[in-house]
Amino acid sequence: MAQATRSERLNAAAGQQVQRVRDFVDDTEPAALVVVTIIALSLLAAFVGFLAVSNLTALPFALFVAATGYGWVRHQEETALVLTLTMTVSTLLILGLIIVFIFRESVPVLWYESVTVLGVRVPGLRMFIQPNWDAVAPPIRYSMVPMIHGTVMVTLVATAVAGPLGVAAALFLSEIAPAIVREFVKPGVEILAGIPSIVYGFIGFTILSPWASDQFRTTGQGSYLFVGIVVGLMALPTVVSVAEDALSSVPESMKSGSLAVGTTDWQTMTSITLPAAFSGVSAAVLLGVGRAIGETMAATVMLRGVPRLTEPLVNVFYGQETLTSLIARNYGEADGLQMDALFVAGVILFITVLVISIGAQYIEWRMRSKLGGEA
Amino acid sequence: MSDSPQTQPQSQTRTKTTGSDQPLETTSGETVEETRDEWTEYNFDGEAKMVAEDLDVYYGDDHALKSVSMEIPEQSVTALIGPSGCGKSTYLRCLNRMNDRINAANVDGSVQLDGNEIYQDGINLVELRKRVGMVFQSPNPFPKSIRDNIAYGPRKHGDINTGLLARLLGRDDSEAERELVERALKQAALWDEVHDRMDDNALGLSGGQQQRLCIARCLSVDPEVILMDEPASALDPIATAKIEDLIHDLAEEYTVVIVTHNMQQAARISDQTAVFLTGGKLVEYDDTDRIFENPQSQRVEDYISGKFG
Amino acid sequence: MAGATRSPLVEGDTTVTDAVAGATVGLSAMLFALAIAALFERVNLTGTVAGLSTVTLLGGLLIGLGVAVSVFGLGSWFGYVETDPDASAGLIAGLGAAVPWFVVGGGVASQTLGFGTVGGVVGGLFVGGLTFAATAVPREDVGSTVPLGALLVLVGAVFLTGTIGPAWIWNLGWEQQASITAEFLVPTATLFCSLYGGWAAAKAYGRFGARGRHMGAYVLIYVNALSIVAFLFILIAFVVVQGISGLLNGAQVGAGVGPQVFGVVELPVYVPFVMNGVALLNDFQGVLPAIVGTIWLVVGAVLFAVPLGVGAAVFLTEYAERGRFTQIVEVSTNGLWSTPSIVFGLFGFAFLIPRFGNRKSLLAGMLTLGFMLLPLVLITSREAMIAVPDEYRDASAALGVPKWQTIRSVVLPAALPGVVTGVILGVGRIAGETAPILLTMAGGTFVPGGQTVDVIGGFEFTAAPPFVANPELLQATSALPYQLYALITAGVGLGSNVTDPDGFRWATALVLLVVVLSFYAIGIGARYYFRQRLRHE
Numbered sequence A: 001m002a003q004a005t006r007s008e009r010l011n012a013a014a015g016q017q018v019q020r021v022r023d024f025v026d027d028t029e030p031a032a033l034v035v036v037t038i039i040a041l042s043l044l045a046a047f048v049g050f051l052a053v054s055n056l057t058a059l060p061f062a063l064f065v066a067a068t069g070y071g072w073v074r075h076q077e078e079t080a081l082v083l084t085l086t087m088t089v090s091t092l093l094i095l096g097l098i099i100v101f102i103f104r105e106s107v108p109v110l111w112y113e114s115v116t117v118l119g120v121r122v123p124g125l126r127m128f129i130q131p132n133w134d135a136v137a138p139p140i141r142y143s144m145v146p147m148i149h150g151t152v153m154v155t156l157v158a159t160a161v162a163g164p165l166g167v168a169a170a171l172f173l174s175e176i177a178p179a180i181v182r183e184f185v186k187p188g189v190e191i192l193a194g195i196p197s198i199v200y201g202f203i204g205f206t207i208l209s210p211w212a213s214d215q216f217r218t219t220g221q222g223s224y225l226f227v228g229i230v231v232g233l234m235a236l237p238t239v240v241s242v243a244e245d246a247l248s249s250v251p252e253s254m255k256s257g258s259l260a261v262g263t264t265d266w267q268t269m270t271s272i273t274l275p276a277a278f279s280g281v282s283a284a285v286l287l288g289v290g291r292a293i294g295e296t297m298a299a300t301v302m303l304r305g306v307p308r309l310t311e312p313l314v315n316v317f318y319g320q321e322t323l324t325s326l327i328a329r330n331y332g333e334a335d336g337l338q339m340d341a342l343f344v345a346g347v348i349l350f351i352t353v354l355v356i357s358i359g360a361q362y363i364e365w366r367m368r369s370k371l372g373g374e375a
Numbered sequence B: 001m002s003d004s005p006q007t008q009p010q011s012q013t014r015t016k017t018t019g020s021d022q023p024l025e026t027t028s029g030e031t032v033e034e035t036r037d038e039w040t041e042y043n044f045d046g047e048a049k050m051v052a053e054d055l056d057v058y059y060g061d062d063h064a065l066k067s068v069s070m071e072i073p074e075q076s077v078t079a080l081i082g083p084s085g086c087g088k089s090t091y092l093r094c095l096n097r098m099n100d101r102i103n104a105a106n107v108d109g110s111v112q113l114d115g116n117e118i119y120q121d122g123i124n125l126v127e128l129r130k131r132v133g134m135v136f137q138s139p140n141p142f143p144k145s146i147r148d149n150i151a152y153g154p155r156k157h158g159d160i161n162t163g164l165l166a167r168l169l170g171r172d173d174s175e176a177e178r179e180l181v182e183r184a185l186k187q188a189a190l191w192d193e194v195h196d197r198m199d200d201n202a203l204g205l206s207g208g209q210q211q212r213l214c215i216a217r218c219l220s221v222d223p224e225v226i227l228m229d230e231p232a233s234a235l236d237p238i239a240t241a242k243i244e245d246l247i248h249d250l251a252e253e254y255t256v257v258i259v260t261h262n263m264q265q266a267a268r269i270s271d272q273t274a275v276f277l278t279g280g281k282l283v284e285y286d287d288t289d290r291i292f293e294n295p296q297s298q299r300v301e302d303y304i305s306g307k308f309g
Numbered sequence C: 001m002a003g004a005t006r007s008p009l010v011e012g013d014t015t016v017t018d019a020v021a022g023a024t025v026g027l028s029a030m031l032f033a034l035a036i037a038a039l040f041e042r043v044n045l046t047g048t049v050a051g052l053s054t055v056t057l058l059g060g061l062l063i064g065l066g067v068a069v070s071v072f073g074l075g076s077w078f079g080y081v082e083t084d085p086d087a088s089a090g091l092i093a094g095l096g097a098a099v100p101w102f103v104v105g106g107g108v109a110s111q112t113l114g115f116g117t118v119g120g121v122v123g124g125l126f127v128g129g130l131t132f133a134a135t136a137v138p139r140e141d142v143g144s145t146v147p148l149g150a151l152l153v154l155v156g157a158v159f160l161t162g163t164i165g166p167a168w169i170w171n172l173g174w175e176q177q178a179s180i181t182a183e184f185l186v187p188t189a190t191l192f193c194s195l196y197g198g199w200a201a202a203k204a205y206g207r208f209g210a211r212g213r214h215m216g217a218y219v220l221i222y223v224n225a226l227s228i229v230a231f232l233f234i235l236i237a238f239v240v241v242q243g244i245s246g247l248l249n250g251a252q253v254g255a256g257v258g259p260q261v262f263g264v265v266e267l268p269v270y271v272p273f274v275m276n277g278v279a280l281l282n283d284f285q286g287v288l289p290a291i292v293g294t295i296w297l298v299v300g301a302v303l304f305a306v307p308l309g310v311g312a313a314v315f316l317t318e319y320a321e322r323g324r325f326t327q328i329v330e331v332s333t334n335g336l337w338s339t340p341s342i343v344f345g346l347f348g349f350a351f352l353i354p355r356f357g358n359r360k361s362l363l364a365g366m367l368t369l370g371f372m373l374l375p376l377v378l379i380t381s382r383e384a385m386i387a388v389p390d391e392y393r394d395a396s397a398a399l400g401v402p403k404w405q406t407i408r409s410v411v412l413p414a415a416l417p418g419v420v421t422g423v424i425l426g427v428g429r430i431a432g433e434t435a436p437i438l439l440t441m442a443g444g445t446f447v448p449g450g451q452t453v454d455v456i457g458g459f460e461f462t463a464a465p466p467f468v469a470n471p472e473l474l475q476a477t478s479a480l481p482y483q484l485y486a487l488i489t490a491g492v493g494l495g496s497n498v499t500d501p502d503g504f505r506w507a508t509a510l511v512l513l514v515v516v517l518s519f520y521a522i523g524i525g526a527r528y529y530f531r532q533r534l535r536h537e
């Protein structure tokens, strides 16, 4: 009987929720209940109206505002509860809407690019198995391969920059820097995170790209190497601040324990602090990778904007297009299938980064539960 | 207590100032002493291993240790007792400069190890802490295997080479390491409980086992002075007895300074006892027998007899 | 007894050896600086520095550094220098030394000896393997100095003999042409060599052993931290220097020179760049519409995201029981936080645009940025509320105060500093975002001053639902980041509109930077202020 099945547990949990709702209904006076119901229903109606692109959306919304105002004055406790609950649900809803809408828009081109394998029609497969993007001359092809290649190249270079430098800087901030220095460098890192990407892109475009083209004698401007470096510098603050949090969460008693047997600070860092914070530090690097993948503007203004593979594939001195820059560059002219293809790029980005984010959170969660008992 | 030089207390007289008090000329003038509050002069035979002079510690504005002067005889057990929060741990941390880790802490005064001032520029902190080992108040094992915990110090000091490279180069000291780990664990009375699970994570041990693990970790680097902050606070009577035996044995070779809240324990194992009282003052320091049987200060007597804490 | 090593407790005074080792570290710092200067063409490779041709000087210094480092290792090995080395420099040092030698070996085998790619890899592995052995097998003092010293001497000799001179070039022979030039290779090689040399010299300064490693590592970490700080300063200074002339173009100070505000007061300063739009007859063109657009964008996003985010945080922290639901919300908000901004743009494009009259509009931009801001507000507010001690809540609840009243009068005020700081920093982030508004709001490249949005004046009432309309909200307008993007992509065509297109661009970048960084300055200042106040309470 200790082994409750999954569905039993779920049922029990659902039962609990029902019980809570019932308690709430029982404990609340009827007038308040009515107001709260009106608030919830009117907001729901407004949302449905908005989804349906209806001109009447404003009506339920006005009702919602009125009911909320009334409830706030007369039944503040209940109104506050329901309002904050709807706000929480809205947050979830936004994520849900993002998923629904960007997937929905990408469906037509997925059908267009489907391939029959062993009698089974696989939608979108051709976007990943042939490297041609041609939106003008038949055969019209929307391949994601060049952009995926570009994103991978840029991300690799960026990680090589942001990973080691970021972790070293985090070590400096959390373990080495005197309090005074930390007081100044930490906001500095924050400000670094705040410099708009278009400013980086602008400097890259006007200074770095011509310089690189001259240094490497390339034809024209734009290289994955330098986009990667710039994007890496942009991802650096993310790595630094998350890794620093992880390093500082290693209990001081562990570090003192190591120092007390006569090790140097550096030995303590490499043998105790870093291993103990390893998952947190990897999560930091992962999040940095996520930032690098999603970085748009610097890539858009620094790359060439020709969706094709570099020749040879490892030629980092040429930069064609990434998933992000494809969207930013083409949304204007694109319509129909081409626009949908941009949404496919968006879906790839979204899923990749979401997976990375969830992975990083899982790693961090594991680290916290490992150290948590001792801290 | 057999090895402590208490038989000729007058053979070596040291004078000391305590705070703003006047220098004490002797420890035997009973009538003079009745009016005094601090009885910190201690005459002993043999060499002093560590000497603290006019040690003040501030945590920000909080004056946690007030002008403590104290000599710790070598190859003996010195007990520090006193009510909670009176600065025992603070004092202990001064002796191997672990207070450096606390940003708010400010240490003023002098501490010498074998005549070398440890609060001077150019002191080699690593070397100091190799010589003055420490067992912390709450157990702090590393999140590593039991073996790695014990072998940590010797490995980091380069006394023992293990790992991939050492194996490749044929310099593997695994055998020496095994012996060293076993000896340290046996000394700390932990070997029997863990010898068959040396590769388990040390965080999986019980609190008392962790405490003994930390003692073993400290012994494995073979320090000259061992500072122990309530090493038996989480132990059952049997383990406590083993640790007390260990401390007793250690005093043959090492200098042991131990903080304890257990008066009987202090009486059992120590050669001399220092009593700190609230406010961070060292109030009385003398042979353990004298402290427990015939304390000079009224406040110490009250504290020992449980009237005040 | 483990035969424990003992070194002196107190270090002696600085010896000649220390001084020489310190000077060697200084030499590598100098090389580092020279390499950076050469990389950014502050020092000309074909020119001269201090009377010597640059490449010769670099080569000579590298050789000097290499020799000094090796001499230290050998001196320690033969017992002339008192050190405390470990038995081996270790795996990581071995790998670290093997990498540059792998490159050298591979380059020589494939290019100089003409063995091709495979031969290059084999040669590289061979030389790298040898280096690894030479580093890891001997005692630490020799292992961590001699292989690196030899590398430095080799590279120095290559420069000195002119094997790689200023005109050297290596065509990679790829289909898309690219070459490695001396302009790139010489400074980069010097840069890495100086880091290796500095590391080895610092180890020697620390007399090898644990302390030596500590020193070596700290030198690299300090260089890294300093570089990051320097990078930040140079970046900001560069934008300021480039942009300031464009920004102050035509600026005047004096009573009554400025435009009227609120219809009465005349500002005593006139900076046309931030007070004008673009018009044919303007003496000086400006970006006022974009500034106003950015401000409205931020206001809209904050109005949308802050109540929503704070409310959700209240529910999650105060009402909801920790469990599956809060976990899901947490994972989703973190996921939302890391979602690329361009994806928000796509979403706004697909979701909002059709619902706001099928065209790009200010409102769509506001909401899109609001979606981006929301997770950040939620996360920081939540952290701030969790940090409020439970005693506060209990004390209030014990007095019989209902839950929401407790939240309102106890939790929210206590969490306010954290929330405010988080919001301001978040606003800084979205104010500089280009990608989302690109797809949802973007207006023209040059916006006439007359098109400056006036949201408040734009409200009007209509007879048909939805009864309230605001054409200003539903129109495309510009914002600073977008404007900068448009200026970049407009390329040469700019010249017909403004006299100095480059100055105009840089000035736009500067204004954008100033706007965004002032949010950060306020946010960081607020946090500092709140912390100080907390400390004094």
Ligand SMILES: Nc1ncnc2c1ncn2[C@@H]1O[C@H](COP(=O)(O)OP(=O)(O)OP(=O)(O)O)[C@@H](O)[C@H]1O
Pocket (backbone or CB within 6 Å): B059, B062, B064, B082, B083, B084, B085, B086, B087, B088, B089, B090, B091, B102, B104, B137
């Ligand atoms: N890290 C610190 N920061 C600020 N104050 C401290 C710190 N550590 C100790 N103190 C203060 O210094 C005083 C002495 O503390 P200490 O830990 O030395 O006491 P103790 O005698 O060891 O007590 P216990 O027997 O409870 O361990 C206390 O008032 C304490 O509040």
Ligand SMILES: [Mg+2]
Pocket (backbone or CB within 6 Å): B088, B089, B090, B137, B229
């Ligand atoms: Mg204590």
